[in-house]
Amino acid sequence: MRKFFAALAILAISTFATQAQAQFRASDVCKMKRSQYERDQCLEYGLRGSMLRVKGNTQRLLDSNRVPELEKENILKSHKKWGGQFERNCSDNECHYDMASARNSEIEKIMAKYNVAPM
Known part of the structure; x- marks a missing residue:
C-alpha cells in the first residue's frame, strides 16, 4: 500500500512540474531584470x-540525409x-x-527523432 501512495505522489508531482514548465515562456527570464x-x-x-x-536548426534538418x-x-x-x-x-x-x-522546441523534437544534432 505504501508503494501505491508513493507512486501516486510521484505521479502528482510529475504532473504539476510538467504543467508548471509548460507555463514558462522564454521571455519570463527577461522580466526578472532590474530595469526596463x-x-x-x-x-x-x-x-x-x-x-x-x-x-x-531548420537548415540542419533540410541538409541531413537522415x-x-x-x-x-x-x-x-x-x-x-x-512565419506568417x-x-x-x-x-x-x-x-x-x-x-x-x-x-x-518543435524543430529540436524533429531533430531528436532523426538523430540530428541541434545548434
Whole structure:
C-alpha cells in the first residue's frame, strides 16, 4: 500500500512540474531584470539568438540525409505557416522571442527523432 501512495505522489508531482514548465515562456527570464532597459536588451538578444537557432536548426534538418524528403516538405510547410503567424500575431520583441523559442522546441523534437544534432 505504501508503494501505491508513493507512486501516486510521484505521479502528482510529475504532473504539476510538467504543467508548471509548460507555463514558462522564454521571455519570463527577461522580466526578472532590474530595469526596463535591461529587460528590453534581454528580449532583443534573446530574440536574435532564437532566430539564429531557428534558421540554423531548420537548415540542419533540410541538409541531413537522415531526414526523409516528405518530412523535409512538412518542415518547410510548417515553417512557412509559423512565419506568417510570427509576423501577423506579434507586435513586440517579447511575443517574437516566445514564438521563436517555441519554434525551436518543435524543430529540436524533429531533430531528436532523426538523430540530428541541434545548434
